[in-house]
Amino acid sequence: MSKSPVKPARPATATSSETSRPTVRHAVIQLLRDFNMTTIFGNPGSTELPLFLDFPPDFRYQLGLQEAVVVGMADGYAQATRNAAFINLHSAAGVGNAMGAIFTAYKNGTPLVITAGQQARAILPYDPFLSSANAAELPKPYVKYSIEPARAEDVPQALARAYYMAMQQPCGPVLVSIPADDWARPCSYVEPRMVSTAIAPEPKVLEHMGAALDACQRPAFVVGSGVDRDSAWDSVLQLAERHNARVWTAPMCSRAGFPGDHRLFAGYLPAEREKIVALLGGHDLILVLGAPAFTYHVEGTGPHIPEGASLFQMVDDANIAAWTPNGTSLICSTDLGVQALLNRPAPPARPLPEARRQPARAEPSSPMSVAYLLQTLDEVRARDSIIVEEAPSARPVMHRYMPIYLSETFYTMASGGLGYGMAATIGVALGKPGRRIISLIGDGSSLYTFQALWNAVQLKLPITFIIVKNGRYAALEEFAPTFGFEPGSQLEGCSLPGIDFVALAKGMGCKAVHVDDAAALHDALRTGLQSDGPVLLEIDVA
Numbered sequence: 001m002s003k004s005p006v007k008p009a010r011p012a013t014a015t016s017s018e019t020s021r022p023t024v025r026h027a028v029i030q031l032l033r034d035f036n037m038t039t040i041f042g043n044p045g046s047t048e049l050p051l052f053l054d055f056p057p058d059f060r061y062q063l064g065l066q067e068a069v070v071v072g073m074a075d076g077y078a079q080a081t082r083n084a085a086f087i088n089l090h091s092a093a094g095v096g097n098a099m100g101a102i103f104t105a106y107k108n109g110t111p112l113v114i115t116a117g118q119q120a121r122a123i124l125p126y127d128p129f130l131s132s133a134n135a136a137e138l139p140k141p142y143v144k145y146s147i148e149p150a151r152a153e154d155v156p157q158a159l160a161r162a163y164y165m166a167m168q169q170p171c172g173p174v175l176v177s178i179p180a181d182d183w184a185r186p187c188s189y190v191e192p193r194m195v196s197t198a199i200a201p202e203p204k205v206l207e208h209m210g211a212a213l214d215a216c217q218r219p220a221f222v223v224g225s226g227v228d229r230d231s232a233w234d235s236v237l238q239l240a241e242r243h244n245a246r247v248w249t250a251p252m253c254s255r256a257g258f259p260g261d262h263r264l265f266a267g268y269l270p271a272e273r274e275k276i277v278a279l280l281g282g283h284d285l286i287l288v289l290g291a292p293a294f295t296y297h298v299e300g301t302g303p304h305i306p307e308g309a310s311l312f313q314m315v316d317d318a319n320i321a322a323w324t325p326n327g328t329s330l331i332c333s334t335d336l337g338v339q340a341l342l343n344r345p346a347p348p349a350r351p352l353p354e355a356r357r358q359p360a361r362a363e364p365s366s367p368m369s370v371a372y373l374l375q376t377l378d379e380v381r382a383r384d385s386i387i388v389e390e391a392p393s394a395r396p397v398m399h400r401y402m403p404i405y406l407s408e409t410f411y412t413m414a415s416g417g418l419g420y421g422m423a424a425t426i427g428v429a430l431g432k433p434g435r436r437i438i439s440l441i442g443d444g445s446s447l448y449t450f451q452a453l454w455n456a457v458q459l460k461l462p463i464t465f466i467i468v469k470n471g472r473y474a475a476l477e478e479f480a481p482t483f484g485f486e487p488g489s490q491l492e493g494c495s496l497p498g499i500d501f502v503a504l505a506k507g508m509g510c511k512a513v514h515v516d517d518a519a520a521l522h523d524a525l526r527t528g529l530q531s532d533g534p535v536l537l538e539i540d541v542a
Helices: 024-034 046-052 067-081 091-108 121-126 152-167 180-184 203-215 225-229 233-243 273-279 318-323 334-342 370-380 392-401 421-431 452-459 474-483 501-507 518-528
Strands: 039-042 060-063 085-089 112-118 173-179 219-223 246-249 265-268 285-289 310-315 328-331 386-390 437-442 463-469 511-515 535-540
Touching: 024 046, 024 152, 024 180, 039 067, 046 085, 046 112, 046 180, 067 085, 067 091, 067 112, 067 421, 067 452, 085 091, 091 112, 091 173, 112 152, 121 180, 152 173, 152 180, 173 180, 203 285, 203 310, 203 328, 203 334, 219 233, 225 233, 225 334, 233 334, 265 392, 285 334, 310 318, 310 334, 318 328, 370 392, 370 463, 370 518, 386 392, 386 421, 392 437, 421 437, 421 452, 421 463, 452 463, 463 501, 463 518, 501 511, 501 535, 511 518, 518 535
Parallel strands: 039 060, 039 085, 085 112, 112 173, 219 246, 219 285, 246 265, 285 310, 310 328, 386 437, 437 463, 463 535, 511 535
Antiparallel strands: none
């Protein structure tokens, strides 16, 4: 997430109103300033109120109407700003409500510093109302670090450690449980430190990888979320052009890693072993950058890579490297590793691989197809507009009809758990002020955190929410044949009739329009993309 050591914004010194022995609250507020975390995402409860006594004027509080919204907003904000986001949750109940979103942040590799309230230490032996039993255990295993400090005066140091761990590659969420009476206890300021967050490549393994890449005849790159997270987009593009490598996107990525309209771009790998092997067939070297090799959604059989191919992986997560079944893994920062490969002498020239076949143009129909919707959206939107997506059934179509052109313009969830998109859109908009944000959300997905729309209205954010309305959990119906269902079978619990998203949006004060005519789509999208504040388009699709 961060390419350079953490640099404090300013030294941690007491203000004139503070003594040489500050309270935990004073020390924590100063530490958050030093780490540039002056935005607090939360949904307050009684055990958290002491933090907000004399709330500092240089901080802002972003209220979420449910804890999943809180964490989702913070996830988008942290990715957009490339710094950990600070979250304040309400004891065990708040952490429990947030766990799905914390799981997604963990899979997304998003640095989050989560604090959770706890009852006062003095009454914890009596199992008081709103206490959290085993508070540090509750969020595991989907946090990198969790603790309830043994003493109140240890809270600032615990938060400093949590921040450094959240920012170290691979990035991820951490949690500190803080009893309510700790905030007023005396302690000492914690001086921020420079802590390296990037992992340099091991020279011996890098040389082996570089020599194999130079000697191969038909290389293929598989790029993952780690490319964009580590600001390696431009260097990966340069490396692919140097080797004339065909470039695929890894399965289930939360970020894009290569321009979708580039001559070398080959498309998106599915999360199925046999299909991955078939698509990568004919290549004698596969270089996986910033991704697992590979993420599967269904069980498979046979080899993990094509016969005659060798696999090399560059990833910042030692756990991923450990379970990768084939080849050589280099654990390092993606950007540092790719830059090191670029520093090698130029390899022999190779011919360009066969270009990706472009899909047939989608035509208007009634009801309109998802392909026509996304094709039209791609024609209308600016290339640098930012897409936040959570429309699982539309994603394969999006891969064909709506390329991602630039770095840091695409965000989705890597977890498979719904509820990320609506909330993360708010966080990305806060982290990229002034940019046009397009929230592309399935009707089923939107209902997990639809109340995030209230934040967009209150903040007057330039967001165009597009609800892809097919009236069902279409992704489940499309996946059902994998488990023996007949194609087109009606599944129990997958129908979503009778929901009026325009009415829901207007109830929160958001402008909203219903579109069910392909002839009206272009103008509706163009108008929606020019709005000063948020607008929701409910679009009926087949």
